[in-house]
Each structure stands twice: as C-alpha cells, then as structure tokens.
Amino acid sequence: MDAGTEKGGDILFEQFQALGQPGVYTEERCDEIRDLVAEITALKREKNAIVLAHNYQRPEIFEVADFVGDSLGLAKRGVDVTEDTIVFCGVHFMAETAKIMSPDKRVIIPDARAGCSLAESVDADALVARRDELRRTYPDLKIVSYVNTTAEVKAVTDVCCTSSNAVQVVENIDSQNILFCPDENLASYVAANTKKHIIAWNGNCYVHHQIRPEEIRRAREVNPGIKVIVHPECRADVIAEADEVASTSGMIEFAKNDAAGAFLIVTECGLSERLLLEVPDKKFYKACQLCKYMKMITLERTRDALVTGRDEVDVPRDICDNARLSIERMFELS
C-alpha cells in the first residue's frame, strides 16, 4: 500500500448530500457532525493526539482525521508525528500495525470489536504448522503475509506485503516456493503475475469476495465508457473485468490522474465516498460492498475514546519486534 494522503481543508457538509444517501446525512445529522467535529478537534489538542483514518471509514470520520490512507501508509505517518497518542479509525489489525511501528506511542481504537474476516482467517500456530508441513516437500519455502494479519501472524512471517507490492515482494524474496497468507484472491493475482510457486492460504475478505463479475458487466452496459478499477482482494473473475487493478491508494492516484471522467470503483464503498468528496469534477460509480467492521467506528466513539482512553491496543514487545522485522524486510524487497 502507498502512503496516505494529508487531509487539507474542510469538506463542506453540503457535499455530504452528493453521497446520495437520503435519510443518512440529513440537515440535523450534519449539525450533530459539525458539533462532534469541533469537540474532537479540541480534545485532540488537549490530549496531544492525532487521528489516523483508513480509506474505508465513514465520510464524517475524514473530517476529524489528520491523515487518511491505507493501513501501512497510516502506520508510517504515525511514526513521524510528535503527538504521543494515536487514535486509529480503522480495524484492529491496522491499529496493531501502528503500534508495531510506534511501540512507544499509545494507540487507541475507538471500537475494539472492529475486526476483519481476512485477518481472522489465520492464526500464528496454524500458519507455523502448515509451513513446517510444506517444508518437508519444499525446503526453501518462505511465508509472505499480506499486512491484513494480526501482530502474532506478522511475527512468524518472513516478509509482509501490501496489495500494491505483493508481486514485487514475491519476485524478490530468496525462495522459489511461497506460502502466501491469508488472502486466496490476492494469492491468485500474484500467482498470475509471477513464475514462482505460490501456495495460497484459504482466507478471504468477505467484502471483496462477494462482488461478482455480472455487477461490473451491468454497470458497463448502463454507463458505456467508464473505467473499471478493481481491488486485488476481489475474485479472479472480477479482476478479469478490470481496466486497472490497484490498492486503495493506487485507485485514488489512478482516478485523479487518468484522462477518463467516470470510473467504477470495485472495493469497499468508503473509497468511492472519499473519491466523490475529494474529486468532485469526476464521476464515481459504485460496485461495492460495505465492511461492517469498518463502519463500527463512529464520531461518537472516536470522541469517547479520546475522553476515556479506551480501548488501548497492546502488543507484547517481543511480538512487536518480530512483526516489525517482517515489515522492514518488505521495505527492503519492494
């Protein structure tokens, strides 16, 4: 994943109407949002805290975010800031990644229940057992794990990867046989773009896995000329329909820089909403699904997290150190 985008300037509340969600962003709700944004902004100063927000968050969360981006880009931002508290508006493995990168900072997640079907599809013990079993046949086998994994899984991983550098990491790692974990769809995308032997873990993101190619074909029929940008966590038959395959940050760059005026964004819906707000001169259509975990984070919970200091993310130091090594190896190889 690429580095996140620095949030600049206010997004007008009137723009929330452009999101086309009647009954959600009513005038009354927009007034509440305005008050909560002011409250959170004051609390951030008082508590010496910053707010990092993932691309899939609710649009109103972007209003209080100091940085918006993908999980690794945000974790890198957290290292550089002088504030000693990070409020991470995203899911739990992302807040853990911020903690791994900044072990001496306090990292808080507004709702500790915000998990991830992909991260939960693998645990460290099962992964080590599978690796040891496979090494009897492939002695050089190494584990490459997508960053959408827990700290414990990162700690037993040889090299981490993101959706944008997965192929490059696999190409550059010093082994021919790779256990790719945990996303079977990203594994299949990587396998299609390398000559190395990829053995996929059997996990997926429930959000991307349920998107079907028919939805894309229908959208092309109704809107001829649109460009289709697909996230590599989607199934291979969905990726086959794409004009461009990109990570969330890559999608934003592509949509901003490409000459086309209309795009179909095939990933979690929050990214289309961010693009609708940030690139108002282009059209964005959705072939997306909502992530129930991402949407657990609200402005109210973000305010409460700043007031109470709950829920702090704790990663044991030895796991932090081993997990950071697998991330640093990724930087070396990509």
Ligand code: SF4
């Ligand atoms: S969109 Fe998928 S990968 Fe991302 S947090 Fe939700 S379940 Fe996990």
